[in-house]
Amino acid sequence: MSLEKVDALVVKSVDYSESSLILNVFTREMGKVRGLAKGARRLKNPFETSLDLLASIRLSFIRKNSDALDLFTEAKLRRRFRPTTRNIRGLYAGFYVAELLDFSTVDYEPDPDLWTLADATLERLQFRRNVAARLAYFEAGALNSLGEFPSVRHCVDCGEELPLERVTNLGRRVFFDVSSGGVVCSRCRASKPHYGLTPTTIGALKVFDVSLVGSEKTLRTARTLENWRRALEEETTGLCSIDKLEREEQTRLAFEALDDETLTPYESFPYEARVAYRELVEKYICQVLRRRPRSLDQLPFALARPEKPTEEQTSVEQTSEAS
Ligand SMILES: [Zn+2]
Known part of the structure; x- marks a missing residue:
């Protein structure tokens, strides 16, 4: 048995007995850890809610050596996940x-x-x-960290390049093989049978493509922010609170500018391409995980599609129902 101290995100929590919880946490230092938090449901406890x-x-x-659950002994909050009011999208995405x-x-x-x-991601989904x-x-x-990022630029069968940049028609239909994890060119599709091919669009593949670059940029900006926060803490020690607030505000604005830049590639895609992407990515992720995350049932409405139908759409629907 050894005592470990780690940075962790709580990814699953189940009540266990009247006073305890069983938790799955994903830690920076040790990957996933499952453990028992005794007394966590009591009013006074070493986990400070x-x-x-x-x-x-x-x-x-x-850490227990046997198959038994690890024993969580203490926790300090770094940040709660508390999306702003009416941010249902952020909540379900979390x-x-x-x-x-x-x-x-x-x-x-x-x-x-x-x-x-x-x-x-969680910090900003709020x-x-x-x-x-x-x-x-x-x-x-x-997907990339699982080694399962799909082949969107080359045919998954013959390796022929799909010139994504040169195809400007985002709505052009292509076929994706969910079980082999990639797009299939028309020649391969004609030359041998493929079962369960998913029709999708060039737009969806392009969103996939920019998202991988986006994830790398997000990682870099996250590290930059960590460094800035550390520097800010050192710089502002001893400063009066107004100067400190001002420095914090400057850092926040600088970070938001950096963050917006990261998001531009995705944001520049039209609505149809994003919808096609969501349909494809959800199907593919279920295949990779060999199960369907329950939260996906709430997600479709929450993402690419508008949160609520606009008045115009509602009246169109009503008219078509009436006819
Ligand atoms: Zn091919």
């Missing part, structure tokens, strides 16, 4: 990130890049802007 789903915490635990992490990570196999990407873009970047990063 920091064990909510998706909380980012500093966790101490005793639940989905939790499930993806829980299903795709392995006990005691660290993946610090994925951890940093997840932590940064705000209402650009939820779909952040999620697409996270999906790309998660």
